Amino acid sequence: LIVYHSRTGGSRHMAEAAYAGALGEGRARLVPAEEARPKDLLAASGYLFCAPENLAALSGTMKEFFDRCYYPVLGQIEARPYAQMICAGSDGENAARQLARIAQGWRLKAVQDPLIICTHVQTPEAILADKVIPEDELQMCRDLGQAMAAGLVMGVF
Numbered sequence: 001l002i003v004y005h006s007r008t009g010g011s012r013h014m015a016e017a018a019y020a021g022a023l024g025e026g027r028a029r030l031v032p033a034e035e036a037r038p039k040d041l042l043a044a045s046g047y048l049f050c051a052p053e054n055l056a057a058l059s060g061t062m063k064e065f066f067d068r069c070y071y072p073v074l075g076q077i078e079a080r081p082y083a084q085m086i087c088a089g090s091d092g093e094n095a096a097r098q099l100a101r102i103a104q105g106w107r108l109k110a111v112q113d114p115l116i117i118c119t120h121v122q123t124p125e126a127i128l129a130d131k132v133i134p135e136d137e138l139q140m141c142r143d144l145g146q147a148m149a150a151g152l153v154m155g156v157f
Contacts, residue, residue: 001044002145005033005051005062010087010119010131015050017138018085018145022048025149033065038072046152047082047108048145053095066102078107081157083148085115085141089127092116111157115144 002022004015015030022028031040033051041047051062084099086092096114103110117137121127133141151157 001036001040001046002028002030002048002050003033003036003040003062003065004030004049005059005065006087007052007054007059007061008127008129008131010117010133011050011052011059011085013131013133013138014085014087014117014141015048017133017141018048018050018148021142021145021147022149025146026153028145028149033062036065036069038069041069041073041077044080046080046111046148046157048085048148049082049099049103050085051087051095051099053086053088053090053092056094058095058098063098066099070102070105074106080108081111081148081151082108083110083112083115083144085117085144087131087133088116088118089121090118092118109157111148111151112144115140117141 006012019030
């Protein structure tokens with residue numbers, strides 16, 4: 001299950017690339033955070049979470065997904081693998097830490113360090129503009145999606 005939130009397109013492009021990579025190895029679902037439900041989490045054997053960092057924090061819509069789904073699945077998805085991708089303007093580290101803390105509460109198993117794509121946008125105009133993620137960075141997202149799906153299919157996780 002790939003759950004993502006994107007306001008200006010960067011995280012969406014990253015999630016779509018990961019989804020394309022995952023489909024090359026097996027089944028995958030790509031679900032916007034606003035539409036994802038506890039039943040989606042329960043039905044999946046692994047997770048890839050993708051969100052922007054907004055104001056040095058995990059985006060509100062992604063946080064709301066976790067708020068809405070956290071307790072309904074608590075104790076039911078332990079030890080499942082997860083990875084995360086963050087689209088950031090500067091460093092993305094705080095959003096990645098926040099997401100990791102939530103995943104730790106669910107007792108999920110991180111299968112790789114966070115993939116943080118930094119757009120280096122700093123002006124209000126650039127921050128609000130549609131994002132274009134360079135192909136080499138989208139390839140990293142495809143690779144992550146493919147690796148997650150392959151690991152699940154092979155039972156590595």
